[in-house]
Amino acid sequence: MPDVDSAYGELAASRGLELLSSCSTDPLTPLLVEAEGAPLSPALRGALADGVEGIVGQLAYKRNKTFRFHVAYTQVPAATAFAPRVFCIRRGRSTRDDEFYGFEARHSKLWTESTALNERFAVTTSPFQDPVWLRRLFSPSFVDWLRTAEPADFSFELAYGAVLGSIEENEPSADGLAALCDATAHVATRIREECEE
Amino acid sequence: MQLNKVGIGLIAFFGLGGLAIALAPLFVSLPAEAVLTMVLLGGIWALVAFGLVLYARHSQRKAAHQDWIFQQGVRGTATVLDAGSSAKVNEMPLMSLRLDLEVPGSARREVRRREIMPVFAAARMQPGLRLPVYVNPEDADDFILVW
Numbered sequence: 270m271p272d273v274d275s276a277y278g279e280l281a282a283s284r285g286l287e288l289l290s291s292c293s294t295d296p297l298t299p300l301l302v303e304a305e306g307a308p309l310s311p312a313l314r315g316a317l318a319d320g321v322e323g324i325v326g327q328l329a330y331k332r333n334k335t336f337r338f339h340v341a342y343t344q345v346p347a348a349t350a351f352a353p354r355v356f357c358i359r360r361g362r363s364t365r366d367d368e369f370y371g372f373e374a375r376h377s378k379l380w381t382e383s384t385a386l387n388e389r390f391a392v393t394t395s396p397f398q399d400p401v402w403l404r405r406l407f408s409p410s411f412v413d414w415l416r417t418a419e420p421a422d423f424s425f426e427l428a429y430g431a432v433l434g435s436i437e438e439n440e441p442s443a444d445g446l447a448a449l450c451d452a453t454a455h456v457a458t459r460i461r462e463e464c465e466e
Numbered sequence: 467m468q469l470n471k472v473g474i475g476l477i478a479f480f481g482l483g484g485l486a487i488a489l490a491p492l493f494v495s496l497p498a499e500a501v502l503t504m505v506l507l508g509g510i511w512a513l514v515a516f517g518l519v520l521y522a523r524h525s526q527r528k529a530a531h532q533d534w535i536f537q538q539g540v541r542g543t544a545t546v547l548d549a550g551s552s553a554k555v556n557e558m559p560l561m562s563l564r565l566d567l568e569v570p571g572s573a574r575r576e577v578r579r580r581e582i583m584p585v586f587a588a589a590r591m592q593p594g595l596r597l598p599v600y601v602n603p604e605d606a607d608d609f610i611l612v613w
Contacts, residue, residue, distance in 0.1 A: 295589070302585045353613070354587075370556035371473025371518065374582045375529055396529070397536045397600075397612045428586050 272440070273327060277311045279443035280325070284450070286315035292326055297431040299356065300338065303364045304330040309340065317341055318454030325450055328435075332365035338435045339446060341453035346430040347464040351402050355427040356393045357386075357415065362424060362437065386412050390424070406463045414455070420448045425456050432457045467555075467582065468529060469522040477518045484511025532610050539600030542569030544611055547576065549591035559588040565611070569601050579611060587613050 281288045291310035296302040309326025317323040323343030330336055354377060377393035380403060386392060394403060407415075420441075425434045434453025438445060488508025491501040544565040551559035563579045583591075591613070602608035 296585045297589070298586055299584065368472050371470060371476045372467040372521070372525070372556060373470050374558050374584055375468040375525070375532075376584050376587060395612070396533070397598075397610065429590055 274311055276441060276443045276446055277313060277327075280446045280450075281313050283443065284313075284315065284447070286313035286325070288313055289324075289326075292324055294328070298426040298428045298433045300328070300340070300364055300426060300433060300435060303332060303336070304328055317343060317450040318458075321454035321457050323450075323453070323457075325446060325453075334366050336364060336366075337439050338437055339441055339449055340433055340435040341449050342434075343432050343453060343457045344430050345427070345432055345457050345460045345464065348427055348432075348460050349430045351464055352394065352398060352406065352427065352460075353429055354393075354395045354398075355403070355406070356425075357390045358393075358424045358426070359422055359437075360389060360391055362422075383407055383412050385416055389416055402463070405466065406460065411459050418452050418455075420445055420452065423449065423452050425453065427456075427460060432460065467521075467525050469525065473518065473522065477515050477522070479515075480511045480518070481515035484508045484513075484515060487511060535600050535602050535608065535610050536612075539602055539609070540569055540571065542567060542572075542599045542601055542609075544568075544577075544597050544599045546591055546593055546595040546597070548593060551588060555582050558582050558584055561588055561591055563591065563611075567599065567609075569599065569606070569609075572601070572606055577607075581611060581613065583613060 278288065280286065289312040291308040292312035293308050294301050294304060294306060307328060307330040309324065309328055312324055312326030314324050315322065317325065321343050323341055325339070325341040328338045328340050356377065375396055378396045380392040380394050381387055382404065386407065420436045420438070422437045423434060425432060432453065434449055434456060436445065436449050485508065488505050491504055544567050546563060547566055548564035549561060551561050553560045561581050561583055563581065565577050565579055566574065567577050568574050598612040599609050600612070
C-alpha cells in the first residue's frame with residue numbers, strides 16, 4: 270500500500286505543486302464543517318489542472334471514529350449567484366458517526382431529475398434553486414461524465430463558490446490523487462462555463 | 467427545520483418502543499405495580515414520538531408554504547446590515563439578522579429576522595451581503611430569505 274506522504278511527494282513532483290506541511294481550513298462546505306477546523310496535512314498548492322488553481326490535501330478528523338478523506342479545493346465565485354449550493358455526494362458515504370439530532374435546518378432538497386446520476390450520487394441543492402440553471406449545469410454530457418468519472422469514490426460540494434472534490438480512500442496512490450485533482454478541476458470548469466453562459 | 471434520517475429513527479424508536487413497553491403486560495404476567503409503570507413509561511415514549519411527528523408535520527407545512535412563496539412571491543433584495551449568533555440549535559447557529567429590504571412595489575424598510583442555518587452558510591452572513599428575498603404577495607411581512 271503506498272505511503273500517503275510519498276504519494277503527495279510524487280504528485281508534487283509530477284505536477285509542479287508546492288508541498289505544504291499543513292494548510293488550515295475554514296468551514297466553507299459541509300465536509301469542512303464536519304472536520305471542525307482540522308487542517309489539510311500533507312497538502313499541495315498550485316494548478317490542479319490547466320487553468321484551475323487550488324489545494325489538494327489529506328483531511329482527517331474524529332467524530333467518534335476517525336474519518337479520512339483526500340480533498341481538492343478550488344473556487345468559482347461566480348457560481349454563488351446561480352447556485353449557492355450543489356452537493357453531489359456518492360451514495361453510502363458517511364462523514365460522521367455522532368449524529369444525534371433528528372431535525373436540521375432546511376438548507377437542501379434532493380434533486381432527482383437525473384435517474385442516471387442518482388444511481389451513483391445523492392444530489393442536493395438549495396430548496397430555492399432555479400431548476401433551469403441546474404438542468405443546464407447537469408447537461409447530458411456532464412451527467413455521463415459524472416456517472417463514470419474516476420476516482421470511483423469521488424464526490425463534490427459547491428457552496429457559495431467554494432468547490433471541494435473528495436475521495437474516501439485511506440492511502441491513495443499519486444495516480445489516485447491526480448485523478449482527484451483532474452475530476453475536481455473538471456467540475457469547477459463545468460460550473461464556470463455554465464456561469465459564463 | 468426538516469426531519470432527517472436520525473429523526474425518522476427517533477420517531478420509530480420511541481413510537482414502537484413505547485407501544486412495545488405499554489403492551490408487554492398483555493403478554494407477560496406481571497405484578498400490578500409493574501404493569502402500571504410499564505404502561506406509563508410506554509405512554510411517555512409514545513407521547514415523545516407523537517410530539518416529534520407533530521413537529522415534523524408543522525415543519526413540512528411551513529416548507530410547503532415557503533415553496534409557495536418562492537413560486538408565487540415578489541422577488542426583492544435584502545442587504546445584511548448586521549448579523550450575529552448567540553445560540554445554537556442542533557449544532558447550527560441561530561442567526562439574528564438585521565436586513566434592509568427592497569421589494570418592488572413596497573417602501574424600503576428595515577426588518578429583523580432569525581434563521582437557523584448550517585455553519586457554512588452562517589459564516590457568509592456579513593454586513594453588506596445582498597441576498598434574494600421572495601415576499602408573499604398577500605402579506606408583506608411574510609417572506610423567505612434565500613441564503
